Amino acid sequence: MKTRSFTHTINPFCAVIPGQVIGAVGVGRVVDSRHPDFKTGDLVSGWLSWAEYTIVTDYQLLQKLDVNMGFPLSYYAGGVLGHAGLAAYGGLFKVCKPKKGEKVFVSAASGSVGNLVGQYAKLFGCYVVGCAGTKEKVDLLKETIGFDAAFNYKEETNFNAALQRYFPEGIDIYFDNVGGEMLEAAVQNMNLFGRIAVCGMISEYTDTQKKAKPDIVQVIYKRIKIEGFLAIDLNDIYPEFVSTTVQYLQTDKLKVIEDMSYGVESIPSAFVDIFRGNNIGKKVVKIAED
């Protein structure tokens, strides 16, 4: 089967499996197919090549899209209705099981998953604070996305003190997108029975010296749960995720933050942007117009 690509997303995971070439999560239209489930003209999402056209031979992760609701195709390309949304929704509700009024901390909070975690948590009735790496991102979190507070971690010399300031009553849930020192500081500030969903560790990707040493004494005394997860394991929550998210999108309760670049020639710089923290929201490469 051959597809023509429209939008691809950049995922840091693609870069960290040594020696393995992984495609992007993309949306495309079938231009030729000998597979009975896919017809010419179908819109599909799944693993596509970093290219304008892809020959698909592994159909397992490919799915036909129902785009009748009129949302942009990028929403499905690993975005708010794709794996970023599912990771945010499932990581928050299935892994962390929040209660209304609980205090939620999100790192890399302006990123593709982080901003959605914060929005879902706010809509659910939690107190939400995020951290990010520029003033622009922090302003976006507070003013546009509706976090209760946000701070620039690059301006903090002591993460532990920063979290004490923003969470005088402690943290109940930490949605970790960065690992490293911020994870250690979060453990220091967790409440009893705190839950940490580990979704990313961008600080550890880019500097292997920054490995977190969470205080295990605190993990025991405070009965903290630290759980790694991937969006692919959250399929049982997928229908709930889609119906809730579509409803939020249709009623304008959920803001979609995308960072778009154009053409296959922008792929390398898009990757570098992710690791430098230059993206705000979901990084999307638009390959072609539909």
Added chain:
Amino acid sequence: MKTRSFTHTINPFCAVIPGQVIGAVGVGRVVDSRHPDFKTGDLVSGWLSWAEYTIVTDYQLLQKLDVNMGFPLSYYAGGVLGHAGLAAYGGLFKVCKPKKGEKVFVSAASGSVGNLVGQYAKLFGCYVVGCAGTKEKVDLLKETIGFDAAFNYKEETNFNAALQRYFPEGIDIYFDNVGGEMLEAAVQNMNLFGRIAVCGMISEYTDTQKKAKPDIVQVIYKRIKIEGFLAIDLNDIYPEFVSTTVQYLQTDKLKVIEDMSYGVESIPSAFVDIFRGNNIGKKVVKIAED
């Protein structure tokens, strides 16, 4: 209320809350009481002083013992029918949720909790390997307690390689009593959806430089759950724990390993033994005969 002590247990937790004096978990007989629930002559377990007699003013953690089954009093003093047993049973079944045939690794496996975790896991149908710090302990685990295998961690230069050798198919459950490097090595060898119950970190108590840096990349990819817990949170599993354990004891399926010393004068050396790893099984100080 005043009690006379018979047996006390040593718990490393008692030593790590700075500035706070904590009694021992002990069993005693009431010699005088003005509390309606406790009469002179009742046997009780709970927090008692490190002394021959205790004035009890906080009744919350005190409970009357039903000792009609004829087990030694030490079993109730934080032992196999007390919090060590509950921590082992609840930590294994409630926190780690084993399936038959799964591979279980236990550190400090000859300790009060560790040896019971291994025995419960074996009786349930798991493959169990433990590590300990002397040949005598390793022999005990293999020959008396019935672990599938055991090794002396002090003879291993590379914990990661040791675990690969004992778990060629990977570890499903790690019951962590030590923290530090062994926790890091366990994470390296965990299978997908592995569970780590963190019950102790004796290596980190005694050397704060030994803080574990578990590989968070692996925690995510392998969807590992790391969970701290205390026996006091496991009350909902208490009736099941007692009935199962009593049945195992009455049918001689569970071996009880106690390391007994005698008299209040042995308390300081009993504490030091715990931190030096000199104890085998539950460390119990016998204060007086009933």
